[in-house]
């Protein structure tokens with residue numbers, strides 16, 4: 001069937017319907033009633049987060065760079081226990097993901113203060129969305145920033 005034939009057939013059908021039903025016009029098909037608004041009554045403010053800015057390394061409360069955050073421009077930090085996340089609470093026992101946005105610098109997250117214990121290294125412009133597989137989930141006590149490449 002050609003398009004013009006199809007259009008003609010539709011027109012004929014509409015005309016027939018109009019004739020059969022007098023001048024009653026059906027409501028437009030697109031006039032859907034407004035759907036119910038499914039808005040969560042309880043907003044989780046702790047879920048609010050921000051992308052890691054350039055020239056910063058960033059720690060996040062939750063996996064996938066969510067929740068409260070800590071952005072630092074500074075270099076290494078031997079003890080994060082006196083630093084606070086965006087919500088004013090501690091970093092050391094809550095960090096679950098991290099991003100390194102320092103150009104040409106490698107960021108190492110350590111299990112202990114003074115760069116001790118196990119660590120994981122993050123290359124420039126990358127992140128780790130879940131520290132759990134590295135044994136560092138909710139346990140990051142110091143940060144090392146250097147030009148020493150990961151694995152070196």
Ligand SMILES: [Ca+2]
Pocket residue numbers: 060061062063093094095096138
């Ligand atoms: Ca956490």
